[in-house]
Amino acid sequence: MTREKHDLAIRMAKLAQTIATPRTVEEILNDVAAAAIELIPDTDTAGVLLIHGNGRFESLGSVDELPAKLDQLQHDFQEGPCAQAALHDTIVRTDDFRNEARWPRYSPAAIELGVLSGLSFKLFTADRTAGALNLFAFQPNVWDAESETIGTVLAAHAAAAILAGRHDEQxxxxxxxxxxxxxxxxxxxxxxxxxxxxxxxxxxxxxxxxxxxxxxxxxxxxxxxxxxxxx
Known part of the structure; x- marks a missing residue:
């Protein structure tokens, strides 16, 4: 096992332990976002977007204010990669927003905030609430297939935390x-x-x-x- 895979396995095990430990959902999602930045090279910030049945956007697990600002833009424009992943696609990746035509209003706004790359993963929450784990980078063309693999595993941890928290609430x-x-x-x-x-x-x-x-x-x-x- 390579050093990178060994570190990844250890970090995933620690995340699994945090879900089993009595903590708030937001605390666990904070850990997931921090792990994404730590484990996926060139990821500058990360967060989780939840879209509730009434259309309300909720930003959680952000390591700084930028993901929430990007979520708000997607709410205002009703378009963007995070919402696309939450509501439709399993993985949504943009290597350079300067060449991204899928979201004509969101992409220029993201560039203004200094974001050039985005990678979003659907959270399978088995509920009316849709969600996505979202990664952002200030440089273009930073992610590859391995990044998507690690992100998919992290998204599963985030979804498990949300489901566990919802079970406790119920x-x-x-x-x-x-x-x-x-x-x-x-x-x-x-x-x-x-x-x-x-x-x-x-x-x-x-x-x-x-x-x-x-x-x-x-x-x-x-x-x-x-x-x-x-x-």
Missing amino acids: LQAALSSRDRIGQAKGIIMERYGVDDLRAFDMLRALSQESNAKLVDIAERVIDTRASNAMN
Whole structure:
């Protein structure tokens, strides 16, 4: 194994450990962006773009402010390599924005910011949120097939971090919903003198009649107790 591949293997192992360690998604993405700059020659800056279902752009994991500025340009122009990778292609590479015709408004703006090369990788997040790991360079023609291979592996780490973070958020939301439903059942049991099963049936019936989520009905029941306490 060459020294470069050995270093790459060690760095990837460390990244895998960061995903398993309790940390925020943004902290892990910061590490992924830093690793891209460290492992892929001539990469000057890097970041992660998320495009949410409502069209909102979110810039994460940037080592400086430049990736966020480039993301904002793509949002404003509705074109660019990062958005292209997030929404469509697996890898989007530009060796010289001075000769790039795919994004007629974005390319000149990127050049004005000193960026001449771009390399973006789709993040497979299995959700309505699209994402891309994006690398930028101030020189043209800096990347090759090996750069794309390393970037693809880093993108997989970034996607895994996002999925893990989303799972934690969903778990916390589920636990919170369960607690609120439990509180609502307790209020109904006390107020109407019914048992646990009957209280839940009453909540479910209200949910079906009003075409509202069970947790929203539970929240209303909790709010009525708060209102009564104030009166």
